[in-house]
Amino acid sequence: MAAETIGRCRCPLCSSDRARLSLAKSKLSVLTCNACNFQGFSRSDRSDEKLRALLIAEPIEPPRDDPPAPPAPVAAAPQPAPAPRTPMSWGVLGHVI
Numbered sequence: 001m002a003a004e005t006i007g008r009c010r011c012p013l014c015s016s017d018r019a020r021l022s023l024a025k026s027k028l029s030v031l032t033c034n035a036c037n038f039q040g041f042s043r044s045d046r047s048d049e050k051l052r053a054l055l056i057a058e059p060i061e062p063p064r065d066d067p068p069a070p071p072a073p074v075a076a077a078p079q080p081a082p083a084p085r086t087p088m089s090w091g092v093l094g095h096v097i
């Protein structure tokens with residue numbers, strides 16, 4: 001079974017941002033850089049944490065359990081016409097100049 005890819009990260013050796021961080025059977029992360037052929041295996045929680053810190057936010061594949069939301073309908077519903085203003089009744093004060 002292929003190693004589970006966690007995401008893309010920056011290679012600590014050649015600074016390529018196309019290195020890959022994957023999960024070994026030990027559940028510790030492995031850094032693989034195709035630019036300089038570096039492979040780095042974390043062997044403890046501490047190094048695992050350090051390797052994961054190199055991760056670049058965007059994952060290579062979107063998580064399957066989180067499908068992108070369908071685009072919201074753009075067409076706006078017709079706005080209701082503004083209610084006609086009823087003229088204020090000044091009946092009581094009608095004769096004031």
Ligand SMILES: [Zn+2]
Pocket residue numbers: 011012013014015016019033034035036037038
């Ligand atoms: Zn590299």
